[in-house]
Amino acid sequence: MSILSELNSLLDGLGIPIETGVFSGVPPDEYLVITPMTDTFEVFADNRPQVETQEVRLSLFIKGNYTVRKNEIVNTLLQAGFTITDRRYIGHEDDTGYHHYAIDVAKEYEVKEE
Numbered sequence: 001m002s003i004l005s006e007l008n009s010l011l012d013g014l015g016i017p018i019e020t021g022v023f024s025g026v027p028p029d030e031y032l033v034i035t036p037m038t039d040t041f042e043v044f045a046d047n048r049p050q051v052e053t054q055e056v057r058l059s060l061f062i063k064g065n066y067t068v069r070k071n072e073i074v075n076t077l078l079q080a081g082f083t084i085t086d087r088r089y090i091g092h093e094d095d096t097g098y099h100h101y102a103i104d105v106a107k108e109y110e111v112k113e114e
Contacts, residue, residue: 002054003055003056003106008034010077011032011058014072017031018033019033020033027061030060030069031062032058035056036055037057037104038053038055040053048111048113051109052111054108056104056105058102059090059101060102061100062099077105081107083105083107084103085104085106086102089101089102090102
C-alpha cells in the first residue's frame with residue numbers, strides 16, 4: 001500500500017477530481033493535485049528500516065470559498081488516520097481565478113522484506 005493509492009481511494013469519495021503531479025485537461029472549478037514529497041526511513045532496528053514515512057502535498061484549487069471544502073478534506077484525512085504536517089493558504093491566482101490551499105499529509109507504512 002502507498003499513500004498515493006490510499007489518498008486516491010479515500011478522497012475519490014468526496015467527489016473532487018484528483019490527479020498526481022499536474023492536472024491534465026481542462027480543470028473544473030475545484031480539483032486536487034497530489035504531489036509526492038518524501039519517502040523516509042526514520043525507524044531502524046538492527047540497521048534495517050522497519051517503517052517508511054511517506055509524505056505528499058495535497059493542493060486544493062477552487063474558485064469561490066475554499067474553507068468548507070478544506071475542512072471537509074482535513075476531517076476526512078484525520079478520521080482515516082493520516083497525519084497532517086502543514087496547512088497553508090498559498091494564494092489567489094488572479095490569472096485563473098483559483099484559490100490555492102495546500103495540505104501536507106504523512107503516513108507510516110511497515111517495510112516488508114521480500
